[in-house]
Amino acid sequence: MKVVEVASGHGPIPEEVIENVLARHDIVDTVSKVVHLSKQGKYLWGLCPFHSEKSPSFTVTPDRGVFHCFGCGMGGNAIKFRMEIEGLSFPEAVRIMAEESDIPVPEGRGGALAAPDPERDRLIQAYDLSAKYYHYLLKNTEYGTAAMEYLRNRGFSDKMIDQFQIGYAPDRWDTLLQFLEKRGFDLAEMEKGGLLSARGEGKGYLDRFRGRVIFPIANRMGKTIAFAGRIFGEGQPKYLNSPESRLFNKSRILYNLHQSKASIRKTRQIVLFEGYGDVISAWDAGVHNGVATMGTSLTEGHVALMKSLGDEIVLSYDGDKAGQAAALKAIPILEASGLRVKVALLPSGLDPDEFITRHGGDRFREQVIDSAVSSIKFKLIYLKKNHILLEEDGKIAYVKEALEIIAGLPSSTEREVYLREIASELELSYDSLKQDCNLLRASMQKNNPEGDNNDNRWNNGRHKKGQVQTPTLLPAYHVAERRLLSLMIQDPEAATYVGERLGEEFNIDDHAAIAAYLYAYYAQGKPPGISRFLSSLQDDRLEKTATAISMMDTPPDWSTQVLDDCIREVRKYPLQRKIEPKREEMIQAEKSGDFLRAAQIASEILALERQ
Structure with a gap:
């Protein structure tokens, strides 16, 4: 049996497994989870998820089992597509796809060697050792005493700290530097990988994280690839993330995915939080399908990753104005990809972590997560807060804006449900609302341009500036x-x-x-x-x-x-x-x-x- 040897800590992968993965993962099914495809001739066409474009140049050829973009040149088979969309190495992608199809991956030796990637392997090893070192410093040295007290005051138990391998970086410039240097790591390589910072040209290096609680960030295989450091005293910035590197792309990484993927696969539902603390507290409360975007805005890469795992997203953002605004911004991006979206409602001013601390995990699961409302319901609730419904002008303005939301719904049943709800709540005629809604809907359909080249297409913004290459002779x-x-x-x-x-x-x-x-x-x-x-x-x-x-x-x-x-x-x-x-x-x-x-x-x- 031929084996492809991989130098990434995952062991060899038999070629039979790779062939079975390609046989079980149809290229059209794989790509269409991320890209909307339309058949034209022998190709399926769509907007490229790897660069920005308005006219489709991305193709899938079913009989050959490959995708190719005539604009940016990206191409490959189903494994390659998953690698690029989810930021995986080849063996990681193969193993994940094998797991999804119940294909066993036996371990063995021998066969042709795949191209090794020693720099990537050294970085992964360095991050793994650094995470363990920071965790040790937090729990077993006087350096971590104040940080440990801060975490316990926030409700983090020792079990939670160990589960998420939370650590502490002392407020010294060379703690990690000496640790890595003694173990023979190349410091320039460690700086390039985001563990250290350069002091200046030719002046050496220093620790990137100092005086911060450390949250390790893992890829979906559970390998630490970056850190987030939170300051717990005075100072800015509040959070400091590792810079992007060959291991870490924050636009394609979700915090805690490696631990939550089993629950996500079982429920087909993902609870999306804004921060690390929310994910950790929710996990302790029994919500094991939670991930976070690590303080960054939701990106197309995040959406593609979630779409490959689940069917429904529950947004559990902070209950303040900023959190609600972020939820409103995320909804169209998620829905345009075909995901169902619900929104968990929190009392104003509270974030999920604070709610759990005050009211406990049971109430959080039952009253917040399980009681999440539809995206349309959330939009109407949010809209209602901006109008004084006791005044006629406020009521009219609210109804006008609410109809613009409802008229866009493709399902007549859904439109009727929300129209009847507004009619009952505001004591208005359902027939009048329905007539106004139908007129608005007809106007919207007339003004909506045909085709799928809308600037707001969900897979049309991987890069802000994308140039389609003109063919040359x-x-x-x-x-x-x-x-x-x-x-x-x-x-x-x-x-x-x-x-x-x-x-x-x-x-x-x-x-x-x-x-x-x-x-x-x-x-x-x-x-x-x-x-x-x-x-x-x-x-x-x-x-x-x-x-x-x-x-x-x-x-x-x-x-x-x-x-x-x-x-x-x-x-x-x-x-x-x-x-x-x-x-x-x-x-x-x-x-x-x-x-x-x-x-x-x-x-x-x-x-x-x-x-």
């Missing part, structure tokens, strides 16, 4: 190399023919590398197929290039004449490159009056042209 040798590789991907016999006559003598390095991988791939007796072949590459650049090549409209049938013509074009290019400087050299010789040298060069050029 490729030179003949480049086109010939791509055509050869396209045929080789489709047919091992074509690969054998090209290998015997051209080998790896491609002019473009990436093309030569893909050809070498193809020769090795078929030498192992594997069947043709771009999706499976991509998993053998495990190189971002090569995967994108190979995917783009596989999208070429190359007829699957080929002849030796077609291959020979392409091979001849590929071999011609190096000779052409030799001719160009010789022409320049000949011209210079003629200008200087060295006609004998010019004649010699002309003879060399003629010989090259004959070749």
Whole structure:
């Protein structure tokens, strides 16, 4: 049994597992959980989730099992899509997808090695050791005494502190620095990974976190990849997060996902909080499907990650104006992705952590989480607070704005429920409200542009500035190399023919590398197929290039004449490159009056042209 060895602390993954994962995770099903797809010809099209665009250039090819964006160049199979959307390494993505499909992942040894990533492994090891060190300092040294008292005053028990591995960074500049240096870690690498800060050019390093309670941030596999430090005395900022690194992208990471994913998968529901303390207190109260966005705004990356895990989101934000405004902002982003949204209502001024401390976990679960209202109900409640309903002007203004919310609902049943509720509450005619609602709805549908290129599409803002690349005319040798590789991907016999006559003598390095991988791939007796072949590459650049090549409209049938013509074009290019400087050299010789040298060069050029 062939095995792909991975150097990420997760052990080897048998190739049979990778093939089963690709077989069980259909590319269309995988992508459509994140991107709205429409069929046009043999492709499914949508707006790219990896760069901002208004006209769809993102495609899925079901029969080949790949996705490709003609705008930004991103492409690959279902595993690659999950890796990019959720910020996972290859083995992490494979294991998660295997778990979702009940595919066992046995441990073993041997087989071809995947490309190692020692820097990433060292960073993960450093974060793991640092988290344990900070936790030890909090619980077992005098440095952590004040921080421990602060946590206990906030209601954190020793069990909670241990469960979430909360720690403390002493108010000294070299505590972690010395710890890492003694263990042989490269300090420049640790600074790049966000554990240390540079003191200045050539002046060494110092601890990034000082005098703060430390909350480790883990990826969904449970590996610590960043820290959040909270100050518990005077000072700013209140929270300090690790900077973004090759491990940590705050737009794609949810706090506590590694512990909550089992409950989320079981209930298909996610409770979304704003901060670490809320998640930890809620966990202790029995809410084990809670995650947080770590003080940052909800992003498309967060939504994509949640959509891959659940169907319903309960927003449990703070009960103050800022929390309610944040909930209102999050609702359309979540709903546009197809997620159901409910909002947990808290008394004004209280956050979930404070509510649990005052009223206990049982009341929080029953009166807040289990009693969460629909997003429309929340919007109407929020809207009502801005109007004085005892006055006629306030009542009219409220009804006008409420109808704008209700008229947008696609379900006539939902519209009727809310209209009857308003009619009863304000003692108004239901028929009059319904008539006004229908008129408003007709007006909205008339003004709504057709198509799915709305600027507010949920998957249309991964980057603020995205440029769609304009196609350029490729030179003949480049086109010939791509055509050869396209045929080789489709047919091992074509690969054998090209290998015997051209080998790896491609002019473009990436093309030569893909050809070498193809020769090795078929030498192992594997069947043709771009999706499976991509998993053998495990190189971002090569995967994108190979995917783009596989999208070429190359007829699957080929002849030796077609291959020979392409091979001849590929071999011609190096000779052409030799001719160009010789022409320049000949011209210079003629200008200087060295006609004998010019004649010699002309003879060399003629010989090259004959070749």
